[in-house]
Amino acid sequence: xxxxxxxxxxxxxxxxxxxxxxxxxxxxxxxxxxxxxxxxxxxxxxxxxxxxxxxxxxxxxxxxxxxxxxxxxxxxxxxxxxxxxxxxxxxxxxxxxxxxxxxxxxxxxxxxxxxxxxxxxxxxxxxxxxxxxxxxxxxxxxxxxxxxxxxxxxxxxxxxxxxxxxxxxxxxxxxxxxxxxxxxxxxxxxxxxxxxxxxxxxxxxxxxxxxxxxxxxxxxxxxxxxxxxxxxxxxxxxxxxxxxxxxxxxxxxxxxxxxxxxxxxxxxxxxxxxxxxxxxxxxxxxxxxxxxxxxxxxxxxxxxxxxxxxxxxxxxxxxxxxxxxxxxxxxxxxxxxxxxxxxxxxxxxxxxxxxxxxxxxxxxxxxxxxxxxxxxxxxxxxxxxxxxxxxxxxxxxxxxxxxxxxxxxxx
Amino acid sequence: xxxxxxxxxxxxxxxxxxxxxxxxxxxxxxxxxxxxxxxxxxxxxxxxxxxxxxxxxxxxxxxxxxxxxxxxxxxxxxxxxxxxxxxxxxxxxxxxxxxxxxxxxxxxxxxxxxxxxxxxxxxxxxxxxxxxxxxxxxxxxxxxxxxxxxxxxxxxxxxxxxxxxxxxxxxxxxxxxxxxxxxxxxxxxxxxxxxx
Numbered sequence: 121x122x123x124x125x126x127x128x129x130x131x132x133x134x135x136x137x138x139x140x141x142x143x144x145x146x147x148x149x150x151x152x153x154x155x156x157x158x159x160x161x162x163x164x165x166x167x168x169x170x171x172x173x174x175x176x177x178x179x180x181x182x183x184x185x186x187x188x189x190x191x192x193x194x195x196x197x198x199x200x201x202x203x204x205x206x207x208x209x210x211x212x213x214x215x216x217x218x219x220x221x222x223x224x225x226x227x228x229x230x231x232x233x234x235x236x237x238x239x240x241x242x243x244x245x246x247x248x249x250x251x252x253x254x255x256x257x258x259x260x261x262x263x264x265x266x267x268x269x270x271x272x273x274x275x276x277x278x279x280x281x282x283x284x285x286x287x288x289x290x291x292x293x294x295x296x297x298x299x300x301x302x303x304x305x306x307x308x309x310x311x312x313x314x315x316x317x318x319x320x321x322x323x324x325x326x327x328x329x330x331x332x333x334x335x336x337x338x339x340x341x342x343x344x345x346x347x348x349x350x351x352x353x354x355x356x357x358x359x360x361x362x363x364x365x366x367x368x369x370x371x372x373x374x375x376x377x378x379x380x381x382x383x384x385x386x387x388x389x390x391x392x393x394x395x396x397x398x399x400x401x402x403x404x405x406x407x408x409x410x411x412x413x414x415x416x417x418x419x420x421x422x423x424x425x426x427x428x429x430x431x432x433x434x435x436x437x438x439x440x441x442x443x444x445x446x447x448x449x450x451x452x453x454x455x456x457x458x459x460x461x462x463x464x465x466x467x468x469x470x471x472x473x474x475x476x477x478x479x480x481x482x483x484x485x486x487x488x489x490x491x492x493x494x495x496x497x498x499x500x501x502x503x504x505x506x507x508x509x510x511x512x513x514x515x516x517x518x519x520x521x522x523x524x525x526x527x528x529x530x531x
Numbered sequence: 532x533x534x535x536x537x538x539x540x541x542x543x544x545x546x547x548x549x550x551x552x553x554x555x556x557x558x559x560x561x562x563x564x565x566x567x568x569x570x571x572x573x574x575x576x577x578x579x580x581x582x583x584x585x586x587x588x589x590x591x592x593x594x595x596x597x598x599x600x601x602x603x604x605x606x607x608x609x610x611x612x613x614x615x616x617x618x619x620x621x622x623x624x625x626x627x628x629x630x631x632x633x634x635x636x637x638x639x640x641x642x643x644x645x646x647x648x649x650x651x652x653x654x655x656x657x658x659x660x661x662x663x664x665x666x667x668x669x670x671x672x673x674x675x676x677x678x679x680x681x682x683x684x685x686x687x688x689x690x691x692x693x694x695x696x697x698x699x700x701x702x703x704x705x706x707x708x709x710x711x712x713x714x715x716x717x718x719x720x721x722x723x724x725x726x727x
Contacts, residue, residue, distance in 0.1 A: 127578070127620065127687070131613040140581075141573035149588075155595040156568065159602075163564035166602050201603070244596055248603045285629065286596035288621035289604065289614075324620060326613030 169202035177206035193231040211256040223260035229253035251277040255294045274298040292321035312341045328365040352381040372401035412441035448485040452478040460512035475499040575619040583623035584682045593622045674709045
């Protein structure tokens with residue numbers, strides 16, 4: 121092994137760390153010793169609070185009606201770091217499925233964080249606590265598509281951290297949310313540099329998980345701005361980290377995205393390899409819905425790029441898997457994607473048979489009658505050769521819009 | 532360096548403003564923090580001083596803040612040394628960004644101290660005694676830029692090599708050569724090179 125003062129080497133080599141540090145001796149100044157004592161006291165307090173507050177927040181949330189959650193800020197027992205860490209976990213758990221609840225808890229977090237007395241923790245820790253609460257609030261607002269408010273919340277988080285040099289990791293965590301908000305707002309020019317900087321900071325801190333996530337976001341910015349080569353470069357870089365960290369789900373997503381990039385770059389062989397990798401990993405994970413979705417995405421983009429045979433193979437595989445998973449509506453929509461290609465190629469009889477299958481499946485599953493009627497009309501139009509690929513796509517869009525209607529009612 | 536005190540002893544000596552009457556003594560696992568601190572404090576200070584030319588006293592403050600910052604993240608950190616090193620590097624860069632206006636001269640002086648790693652403390656007294664800007668003034672604009680990249684922007688040797696489009700080995704030699712040149716002029720103008 122070649123020993124060196126290189127920082128990456130130092131991180132992994134105890135002998136070189138010792139040698140490197142040996143040249144600089146800490147002072148025994150009163151100021152340094154006081155800081156050290158403050159560190160030890162803060163460590164003891166934080167650990168004690170974590171040990172004493174097990175399940176504290178989850179219990180309060182369970183036992184309190186949702187409408188009264190904001191009043192929990194009045195409880196002195198919640199005014200500490202451990203409780204706020206638990207609130208952060210509760211926000212994270214709800215972001216995907218119940219973002220409104222997540223926001224309520226995040227608002228509670230910021231209220232509680234503001235009430236923590238200034239002397240309870242070192243100023244730096246207090247800044248981290250408050251910044252994290254505002255970061256959670258920004259995340260919840262992002263999931264609710266309230267982007268301006270999310271940016272304001274992230275900015276407040278950054279302001280808390282601004283006076284401190286040693287919190288770049290926290291700063292990057294807050295700024296990553298900001299970058300994601302800007303990305304989702306379509307402000308790609310602003311999002312890109314922020315996400316790139318976050319990725320650098322996470323990489324330097326050996327925070328592989330966030331390095332992967334920020335890399336995926338940064339690459340998505342490139343993708344959205346049609347910079348497919350840059351996107352694939354970043355995806356490939358974070359794929360290594362995702363593999364090293366054993367993050368199979370991230371690997372699957374990255375392979376899927378690399379498949380799209382390669383398709384745009386005209387490298388269909390590698391696109392197919394990446395799509396296949398994504399499908400294999402989603403299958404390993406048991407993500408039954410993601411497998412056919414990946415297949416369908418791959419199929420659509422390949423068809424769009426003129427790779428009809430390869431695209432149809434993916435679409436057929438997707439339809440088969442949607443059907444096997446009992447996702448009848450998705451299977452039907454996929455069949456319409458295939459039908460559009462078939463009609464375009466003049467293969468009306470197969471398209472007609474396919475639409476008939478969709479009618480049968482939708483009817484058996486008791487789906488929306490308007491959807492069934494639309495597909496019946498499409499079948500009849502194909503019968504008399506009065507349907508074009510555009511007609512099929514219109515019916516597809518109509519059936520899909522009915523599903524969106526149902527989702528809106530459900531929410 | 533003072534010998535590391537046992538955790539209990541350290542805790543007993545806490546001032547009252549930190550430890551309250553109701554606080555129980557720290558558990559045995561609190562020793563973990565003391566060990567992390569003791570084992571890595573010198574390393575972090577060394578990195579801040581030697582890699583980023585942060586003045587020694589400020590480097591100690593930054594290192595301490597890195598440990599305090601670590602407390603919030605300890606449960607999610609998978610590679611402790613990687614995290615600590617990343618944190619001190621970023622803290623050092625932030626330090627220079629924040630102090631940009633007021634430490635321009637200090638930065639120039641700091642670059643000339645790299646000639647001897649043992650003189651890591653030199654920046655503490657150099658500011659007051661030497662106009663190191665004169666030493667740097669004899670360097671070409673390119674050489675000044677290289678020193679700025681290395682000691683102000685915190686570029687590593689490989690990064691400088693990439694920036695200049697040269698090999699790492701050549702970049703390393705180039706930095707050494709520039710430092711020697713500046714140091715020779717500095718010495719000739721009467722500046723001491725080592726602090727005993």
